[in-house]
Amino acid sequence: MLILTRKLGEVIRVGDSxxxxxxxxxxxxxxxxxxxxxxxxxxxxxxxxxxxxENEGAQLExxxxxxxxxxxxxxxxxxx
Amino acid sequence: MAEAGREDVAGRTIAVRSRRFGDYDVPEDRLLxxxxxxxxxxxxxxxxxxxxxxxxxxxxxxxxxxHPELGFVVCDPERIWPxxxxxxxxxxxxAGEIAVLVLVRIPADPGEATANLMAPxxxxxxxxxxxxxVLDTGRWATRHPLFPGAG
Numbered sequence: 001m002l003i004l005t006r007k008l009g010e011v012i013r014v015g016d017s018x019x020x021x022x023x024x025x026x027x028x029x030x031x032x033x034x035x036x037x038x039x040x041x042x043x044x045x046x047x048x049x050x051x052x053x054e055n056e057g058a059q060l061e062x063x064x065x066x067x068x069x070x071x072x073x074x075x076x077x078x079x080x
Numbered sequence: 081m082a083e084a085g086r087e088d089v090a091g092r093t094i095a096v097r098s099r100r101f102g103d104y105d106v107p108e109d110r111l112l113x114x115x116x117x118x119x120x121x122x123x124x125x126x127x128x129x130x131x132x133x134x135x136x137x138x139x140x141x142x143x144x145x146x147h148p149e150l151g152f153v154v155c156d157p158e159r160i161w162p163x164x165x166x167x168x169x170x171x172x173x174x175a176g177e178i179a180v181l182v183l184v185r186i187p188a189d190p191g192e193a194t195a196n197l198m199a200p201x202x203x204x205x206x207x208x209x210x211x212x213x214v215l216d217t218g219r220w221a222t223r224h225p226l227f228p229g230a231g
Contacts, residue, residue, distance in 0.1 A: 047214060051199045052119050053120075054185060055199075056120060058185045060100075060151040066137075068186070069153070069184070069190040071134075072191055076226075
């Protein structure tokens with residue numbers, strides 16, 4: 001891992017089009033500003049992991065499972 | 081295999097063979113293309129949205145023609161959470177209407193199924209290009225129960 005030391009307000013550039021700036025340091029919290037092209041996805045790590053985990057969990061294992069969910073849906077519709 | 085379908089100039093149809101989901105043909109112009117893939121699945125780019133097996137079902141399956149054994153369950157969130165679609169920000173590069181789908185997790189007990197409203201799939205209806213957005217606002221969670229109180 002590349003490790004750099006920066007002061008408040010200083011910037012790190014990643015490639016030509018990504019700019020990372022240290023905006024505020026307060027206790028153990030750091031506020032960071034990131035400028036990047038719209039097609040560069042930026043996530044907090046825990047959010048990225050949560051979404052990836054849900055995507056993995058949304059994989060369809062077999063069509064029968066889809067059928068069972070459809071039956072559960074039908075029951076719900078009939079109840080309301 | 082799926083790539084070979086691109087050479088089929090007569091029909092421009094991609095023939096997909098899947099052990100898991102069976103064999104099916106997708107006209108190329110019906111594909112949904114996610115240039116960035118899905119989160120955690122960067123290589124899953126071209127998808128076909130297949131109809132539910134039961135007419136009343138809100139669940140569709142989104143199968144990846146690039147990886148024929150990879151498929152996801154999705155539903156139209158509007159049927160379950162009316163108004164949700166309106167709150168999904170429109171991609172700045174969307175040319176026309178957008179369609180919104182959400183991924184559904186169906187565990188062994190289908191009564192515990194949940195939908196991921198935090199990371200919807202947003203598709204430009206004109207270009208059929210899509211992207212998985214992440215709504216990191218705290219308002220939507222990754223697991224909204226589809227059948228509250230079921231079981």
